Amino acid sequence: MFETVIGLEVHAQLQTQSKMFCGCATEFGSPANTRTCPVCLGLPGALPVVNQRAVEMAIRTGLALHCTVQSTNQFARKNYFYPDLPKGYQISQYDRPICENGWLELQANGTSKKVRIRRAHLEEDAGKNIHADAGSLVDLNRAGTPLIEIVTEPDMHSAEEVVSYLKSLRDVLMYIGVCDGNMEQGSLRCEPNLSLRPVGSDALGTKVELKNINSFKFVKDAIEYEIKRQTKVLSEGGTIHQETRLWDIERNQTAVMRSKEEAHDYRYFPDPDLVPLVIAEEWIEELRATIQELPKDRHQRFLRDYGLPDYDAGVLTSSRALADYFEACVTLFAEPKLISNFLMSEFLRELHQAGMTVESSPVSPERLVGLLQLVHDDTISLKVAKEIFPELFAGDKSAAQLVEEKGLRQLSDEGELLALIDAVIEQHPAQVAQYRGGKETVIGFLVGQAMKRSGGKANPQKVNALFKTRLAP
Amino acid sequence: MNQVEHVANLARLQLSREELERLSTQLSRILAYMEELNAVDTAGIPGTTSVVAGDANVLREDEVQPSLSQDQALRNAPDAVDGLFQVPQIISDR
Numbered sequence: 235m236f237e238t239v240i241g242l243e244v245h246a247q248l249q250t251q252s253k254m255f256c257g258c259a260t261e262f263g264s265p266a267n268t269r270t271c272p273v274c275l276g277l278p279g280a281l282p283v284v285n286q287r288a289v290e291m292a293i294r295t296g297l298a299l300h301c302t303v304q305s306t307n308q309f310a311r312k313n314y315f316y317p318d319l320p321k322g323y324q325i326s327q328y329d330r331p332i333c334e335n336g337w338l339e340l341q342a343n344g345t346s347k348k349v350r351i352r353r354a355h356l357e358e359d360a361g362k363n364i365h366a367d368a369g370s371l372v373d374l375n376r377a378g379t380p381l382i383e384i385v386t387e388p389d390m391h392s393a394e395e396v397v398s399y400l401k402s403l404r405d406v407l408m409y410i411g412v413c414d415g416n417m418e419q420g421s422l423r424c425e426p427n428l429s430l431r432p433v434g435s436d437a438l439g440t441k442v443e444l445k446n447i448n449s450f451k452f453v454k455d456a457i458e459y460e461i462k463r464q465t466k467v468l469s470e471g472g473t474i475h476q477e478t479r480l481w482d483i484e485r486n487q488t489a490v491m492r493s494k495e496e497a498h499d500y501r502y503f504p505d506p507d508l509v510p511l512v513i514a515e516e517w518i519e520e521l522r523a524t525i526q527e528l529p530k531d532r533h534q535r536f537l538r539d540y541g542l543p544d545y546d547a548g549v550l551t552s553s554r555a556l557a558d559y560f561e562a563c564v565t566l567f568a569e570p571k572l573i574s575n576f577l578m579s580e581f582l583r584e585l586h587q588a589g590m591t592v593e594s595s596p597v598s599p600e601r602l603v604g605l606l607q608l609v610h611d612d613t614i615s616l617k618v619a620k621e622i623f624p625e626l627f628a629g630d631k632s633a634a635q636l637v638e639e640k641g642l643r644q645l646s647d648e649g650e651l652l653a654l655i656d657a658v659i660e661q662h663p664a665q666v667a668q669y670r671g672g673k674e675t676v677i678g679f680l681v682g683q684a685m686k687r688s689g690g691k692a693n694p695q696k697v698n699a700l701f702k703t704r705l706a707p
Numbered sequence: 708m709n710q711v712e713h714v715a716n717l718a719r720l721q722l723s724r725e726e727l728e729r730l731s732t733q734l735s736r737i738l739a740y741m742e743e744l745n746a747v748d749t750a751g752i753p754g755t756t757s758v759v760a761g762d763a764n765v766l767r768e769d770e771v772q773p774s775l776s777q778d779q780a781l782r783n784a785p786d787a788v789d790g791l792f793q794v795p796q797i798i799s800d801r
Contacts, residue, residue, distance in 0.1 A: 250769045257772025266790040267780045271772070275780060287769035308756055315719055317794040363797065371791035374780070499717055504756035512763045 241388035254380035255282030274378035276321035288380035296333025331355035540570035605633035
C-alpha cells in the first residue's frame with residue numbers, strides 16, 4: 235500500500251499593464267513580436283527597471299496567503315539556454331523570495347486542511363515557442379511578463395486535494411485582483427510534484443514533475459494517471475526515475491519530457507543590473523489595508539449572516555462580482571434565500587446565454603429585487619417571475635411595468651377564486667367524488683384545472699387551500 | 708576535465724581536446740586563487756551584489772511605453788517567418 239505525496243508549483247501572471255522590467259504592454263493576443271523592446275529582447279546594454287505595481291501585487295499575494303514578507307529582496311539570474319529566453323537567463327529570485335512561510339486552506343473529503351506555502355517569488359515569464367516542421371518559431375510578446383511563483387510544501391495526498399487547493403488559490407488571486415486566473419490562456423499554470431511512499435513511512439519517494447496541465451480537469455486526470463502508473467511500477471518491484479513528464483491530452487497519459495540527467499544546472503547568482511529591493515513595514519501595512527475580504531472569509535460570513543446553505547454560499551462567493559451583486563440585492567430586500575435561488579438559476583443562465591459577465595449585467599440589483607418583491611407579496615407567482623425574467627433582462631422596463639402591461643397579476647381575491655373553484659367542481663363530479671371518497675391526490679388535478687381556467691394567474695397555494703375547505707366533509 | 712566539459716556544455720561552447728586541457732589548467736589556477744580569498748574572514752559582512760553602493764528600490768510606475776515594431780524586433784534575426792523568430796528545431800519542450 236502506498237501513500238501519494240504531492241507538492242505544487244503555481245505560476246500566476248500578475249495583471250500589470252506593463253512588463254516586469256520594461257514598459258512593453260502585457261496584454262494577451264497582440265500580433266507576434268510587437269510587444270518587445272531592447273530590455274525584453276535582451277539586447278546588449280539594455281537595463282531592467284522593476285515595475286512597482288508588480289512588487290505590490292506580489293506583497294498583496296503574500297499577505298493574502300498568510301506569508302511573511304521579506305524586508306530585503308534580491309533578484310537573481312537563473313541561467314539556461316532556450317529560444318524563448320532571449321537573455322540566456324531568467325530574472326527570478328533565489329535565496330531571498332519576496333514571500334515565505336504561508337498557508338492556504340483546502341476542502342476535501344468533507345473536511346478542510348491547511349497546505350503550507352514554502353515561498354512565493356517574483357520572476358519574469360519567457361516567450362512562447364511554436365513548434366513547426368521547418369523549425370521552432372518564437373514570439374517574445376510574453377517574455378518579461380511579471381509572474382509570481384507560489385510553491386507549497388508536499389502537503390497534499392490526492393487529486394481532489396490538489397484541485398481544491400488550486401481552486402482556492404485561484405479564487406484568492408482573482409479576488410485581490412492580481413491575476414485573471416485563466417488557465418487556458420496560461421495566466422495560471424500549475425506543476426505538481428508527485429511521489430509515492432509506503433504507508434507509514436516518513437521518507438519521501440522519488441518525485442516526478444508534471445507539466446502541460448491547463449485545466450482543472452487535466453490536473454485531476456494527470457495526477458490520477460500518475461498515481462496509477464507509479465503504483466504499478468513500484469508494485470512490480472521497479473524504481474521511479476526523477477524526471478519531468480508531460481500530460482498528453484490526446485492519449486490521456488503522461489510521457490517523459492526530460493530526465494534528471496539532462497536537467498539544467500541553473501547557476502543562480504544575484505543580478506548585478508538590479509539593486510536590492512527593500513520593503514518597509516509601512517509599505518506592507520499600506521498594502522494590507524487594500525486586501526478585500528477573501529473568498530473563504532466571505533463564504534463563512536454568508537453562512538453566518540444570511541443563513542444560506544453551504545452550496546449557495548460557495549456559488550455566490552466564487553466570484554467577487556457575483557458576491558457583490560448578491561449583497562447589493564440583500565441590502566435592498568432582506569430575503570437572502572429567495573435572491574440566492576434566483577441568482578444561481580435564472581440570473582446566471584441568462585448571463586451565460588447572452589455571453590455576459592455579472593459586471594456587465596443589464597439587470598441592476600434594483601430591477602431584480604423589484605421582480606422578487608412581486609413574488610414575495612404574492613402579486614405574481616415564482617413561475618411567472620421566471621417566465622418574464624428574459625424580458626426584464628433584455629429590456630429596460632421594471633418588473634411592475636411588465637406585470638401590469640401583460641396582465642400577469644396573480645389572482646388572489648378569494649371571491650374570484652371561489653367562483654373558479656365552484657366551476658371546476660361542477661365540471662368534474664367524478665374526480666370530486668374520488669376525493670371525497672378518500673383519494674386525496676386528486677386535488678392536484680382539480681387545482682390544475684382551476685389554474686388552467688385562470689390562465690395561470692391564480693395563486694396556486696390559495697386555490698389549493700380553498701379547494702380543501704370547499705370539499706371538506 | 709569532466710567539470711570543464713560540463714561547464715562548457717552549459718554555456719553551449721564546443722571545445723577541442725587541446726582547448727579543454729588548456730582551460731582546465733587555467734580554471735584550476737583561478738579556483739586556487741578563490742581558495743586563497745576564502746581564507747579571509749567575512750563573517751558578518753553582507754555580500755556585495757551591486758556596485759551601486761547604498762542604492763535600493765529603483766522602481767518605475769506601471770506605465771506602458773511604446774514597443775519596437777515587429778520589423779525592428781526581427782531585424783537582427785537570422786531567420787524569421789510570419790513575424791516570428793525562426794530557430795532550429797527543438798527536440799522536446801522545456
